[in-house]
Amino acid sequence: MKYGFVLPSGDARAAAEMARAAEEAGWDGFFVWEPVWGVDAWVCLTAAAMVTERIRLGTMLTPLPRMRPWRLAGAAATLDNLSGGRVILAVGLGAPDTGYEAFGEVTDRKTRAELLDEGLDIVTGLWRGQPFSYDGKHYHVRPTEFMPPAPPVQQPRIPIWVVGAWPRPKSLARALRYDGLLPNPMTAEGDHRPLTTDHVREIRDYVSANRTDTTPFDIVAEGKTPGDRPDEAAAIVRGWADAGATWWMEALWGAEDEMAVWTRVRQGPPMGTTDDGPQTTDER
Numbered sequence: 001m002k003y004g005f006v007l008p009s010g011d012a013r014a015a016a017e018m019a020r021a022a023e024e025a026g027w028d029g030f031f032v033w034e035p036v037w038g039v040d041a042w043v044c045l046t047a048a049a050m051v052t053e054r055i056r057l058g059t060m061l062t063p064l065p066r067m068r069p070w071r072l073a074g075a076a077a078t079l080d081n082l083s084g085g086r087v088i089l090a091v092g093l094g095a096p097d098t099g100y101e102a103f104g105e106v107t108d109r110k111t112r113a114e115l116l117d118e119g120l121d122i123v124t125g126l127w128r129g130q131p132f133s134y135d136g137k138h139y140h141v142r143p144t145e146f147m148p149p150a151p152p153v154q155q156p157r158i159p160i161w162v163v164g165a166w167p168r169p170k171s172l173a174r175a176l177r178y179d180g181l182l183p184n185p186m187t188a189e190g191d192h193r194p195l196t197t198d199h200v201r202e203i204r205d206y207v208s209a210n211r212t213d214t215t216p217f218d219i220v221a222e223g224k225t226p227g228d229r230p231d232e233a234a235a236i237v238r239g240w241a242d243a244g245a246t247w248w249m250e251a252l253w254g255a256e257d258e259m260a261v262w263t264r265v266r267q268g269p270p271m272g273t274t275d276d277g278p279q280t281t282d283e284r
Helices: 012-025 041-050 069-083 109-128 169-176 197-210 230-243 258-267
Strands: 002-007 029-032 056-059 087-092 160-166 180-185 218-223 247-251
Touching (some): 002 012, 002 258, 012 258, 041 069, 087 109, 087 180, 109 160, 109 169, 160 169, 160 197, 169 180, 169 197, 180 197
Parallel strands (some): 002 029, 002 247, 029 056, 056 087, 218 247
16 A cells, blocks of 8 residues: 545645655655646646655646646656656546636536547657657647657656546546546446445456556545544555555645644654554555
8 A cells, every 4th residue: 555645735835845744754645636727736746846756746636638638748757757757647537616617628528538538648649759640539649850858757658547437337448548546436327426445345356357457557545544543544544455445545625724734744644553663664
């Protein structure tokens, strides 16, 4: 199990300071959200990269259907080079209720799914280098030799986590082509449900039965744990790990008390304690 901390709010300076604190406290990853309009996620992650050495850096998450995929490919590759290969890219359809209509963004779910598929094709194709061409329904790309950026440090690509609606085969098939799944349980009527450890067990078995690639594949769970009660926090996360989750995201979404966020990141990941004190990264 690896442990990520999600910055609920704050500017690039706050991201840099908190990422450094997260690295010092033993977290494995530091993540920021990517709004339609607001503080730029990639500037925040760049600031974080400049003051850290080990911690992974990523988005939680990038709404690729409303972005220019070539712009995202360049930003992610640039940051991967700057950070020495520490980027994780998490993508999904995005949430239309976060300002899509106000800025004229596409809200139709089917269209956004098409844009997500084509966007992923283009991002990964550009990372592989030139010449690259693409002829899709929404995007058309011709090869270019005009100052292409360096490829990502991580090969064969920057790890990509994709939101997948459980148990919808078409949505899951998209995620299985990449490197990780952000599970989104849904009812037959299309309503969202909270993720449970039972869902994760079912998803783990589904991935094992349906994914043909033998490369590592992450299943990501998200929630809150009591940092002032490390053994209780560890017991919560242990249940998710036993079910098959490989990353735990500590997410204090909506937190209004900035000091509470700082306290939680400094308390460190929910690994519990041993007789000799807190566990270290090597003891995981």
